[in-house]
Amino acid sequence: MSDRTLRLCVAVTTLFGVAVAGYLTYVHYRPDSLICTGGGGCETVQESAYADLFGVPVALLGLGAYLTVLALVAWDTELARTLAAAVALGGLAFAGYLVALQAFVIDAWCVWCLVNDLAIVPLLAVLTVWRALVPRTPV
Amino acid sequence: MPPVKSPPPPAPASSRRNLLLAAGGAVLVVGAVIVASLVFRGGDGDASETTATIPGGAGALFAGIPQDGAVLGSPEAEVTMIQFEDLQCPVCKTYQAEGLPGIVEEYVRPGRVKLRFAGLAFIGPDSEKALLHVIAAGEQGKLWQFADTLYANQGDENSGWVTNELLEGVSGELALDYDTLAADADSTAVLDQANAMATEAEEREVPGTPWFYVQVGDGEPYEVRPGSFAIEEFREILDDALAG
Numbered sequence: 001m002s003d004r005t006l007r008l009c010v011a012v013t014t015l016f017g018v019a020v021a022g023y024l025t026y027v028h029y030r031p032d033s034l035i036c037t038g039g040g041g042c043e044t045v046q047e048s049a050y051a052d053l054f055g056v057p058v059a060l061l062g063l064g065a066y067l068t069v070l071a072l073v074a075w076d077t078e079l080a081r082t083l084a085a086a087v088a089l090g091g092l093a094f095a096g097y098l099v100a101l102q103a104f105v106i107d108a109w110c111v112w113c114l115v116n117d118l119a120i121v122p123l124l125a126v127l128t129v130w131r132a133l134v135p136r137t138p139v
Numbered sequence: 140m141p142p143v144k145s146p147p148p149p150a151p152a153s154s155r156r157n158l159l160l161a162a163g164g165a166v167l168v169v170g171a172v173i174v175a176s177l178v179f180r181g182g183d184g185d186a187s188e189t190t191a192t193i194p195g196g197a198g199a200l201f202a203g204i205p206q207d208g209a210v211l212g213s214p215e216a217e218v219t220m221i222q223f224e225d226l227q228c229p230v231c232k233t234y235q236a237e238g239l240p241g242i243v244e245e246y247v248r249p250g251r252v253k254l255r256f257a258g259l260a261f262i263g264p265d266s267e268k269a270l271l272h273v274i275a276a277g278e279q280g281k282l283w284q285f286a287d288t289l290y291a292n293q294g295d296e297n298s299g300w301v302t303n304e305l306l307e308g309v310s311g312e313l314a315l316d317y318d319t320l321a322a323d324a325d326s327t328a329v330l331d332q333a334n335a336m337a338t339e340a341e342e343r344e345v346p347g348t349p350w351f352y353v354q355v356g357d358g359e360p361y362e363v364r365p366g367s368f369a370i371e372e373f374r375e376i377l378d379d380a381l382a383g
Contacts, residue, residue, distance in 0.1 A: 035347035036228035036262065048295075053176050078154070082161050090165030097173050108296055132158045 006131040011073050017066040017120045024059035048106045065091050085128040095121040198284025208277045212253030218380045221255045221352040226269035226289050227262040228348045235290040238368030257336045263297035272306050274332050275323035284313050353380045
């Protein structure tokens with residue numbers, strides 16, 4: 001896959017991440033926009049003691065990370081690619097922690113969180129690392 | 140002869156090393172943040188440590204307002220708001236704390252609107268146990284106080300927070316006869332009421348909780364969707380219903 005295609009894939013994946021993290025940030029600040037549904041879960045996860053990290057909503061941290069990756073994709077230097085991969089891998093580690101929390105501590109599943117943690121973040125990590133290892137296309 | 144496309148050269152060793160260093164650093168930072176957050180949290184996430192905190196004056200919001208089973212408010216009130224809720228639902232708890240008091244003071248206490256509790260138990264076993272006891276409290280005229288106090292003590296979903304100890308404590312605080320309450324909660328009559336609420340929710344295709352309907356007189360209840368739990372939202376809904 002060419003660098004240009006990889007760059008596009010990273011950007012699109014990041015935009016999906018921005019959408020999901022943006023939605024979760026929105027519902028964090030507007031909990032009354034939610035209802036409790038049959039599966040339960042989202043409200044429990046969003047309102048659990050683990051929804052904040054040092055007072056900052058986890059969803060907002062995710063949104064910040066995605067916007068950082070997006071900025072790094074736009075910057076597009078050797079350093080930016082490496083940093084994007086580092087942010088994505090850090091995000092992957094954090095996503096693993098969040099999935100473990102839902103499974104073993106909170107005992108509830110948030111579907112949108114899982115979409116983010118199990119699909120978007122791993123895909124972004126693979127794509128950014130791949131891209132960091134592919135030589136840049138000369139401009 | 141067509142030009143041969145040469146494969147891209149492999150990433151230089153320095154790139155791989157930089158990537159490895161940056162990735163390792165990022166993972167270490169994330170690990171440190173996670174550990175620090177867990178240390179400073181001090182284990183407050185353990186549901187088993189949840190203790191009942193039953194405030195004095197529990198259910199005071201409803202003092203002096205007539206109750207008949209699941210209905211709160213004057214029987215003469217022309218407008219009824221039906222509330223579908225699950226006692227384990229955190230959003231219902233938020234509504235109970237932020238939305239309900241304004242509605243009770245502004246519309247129910249003056250006798251303009253009455254509220255009908257419609258409990259559901261779709262979240263799990265704790266929902267069912269809580270619901271049956273709340274309906275049973277209605278047999279002693281304190282369904283709304285009992286629900287309010289349970290919401291104030293709501294634990295994590297299906298963590299076993301609806302203990303007999305909690306139910307007995309709430310009964311004591313509300314001056315209910317716990318033995319009667321427990322027997323009623325186990326009775327067919329109370330179970331039938333819970334089933335009727337579930338059937339109504341099914342017929343109305345209630346998608347989740349809290350979910351609201353307004354009924355004017357004997358008319359067909361219609362669904363209402365407040366944009367938030369602010370009293371202004373409910374004012375618009377209820378004033379409209381009162382205006383006919």
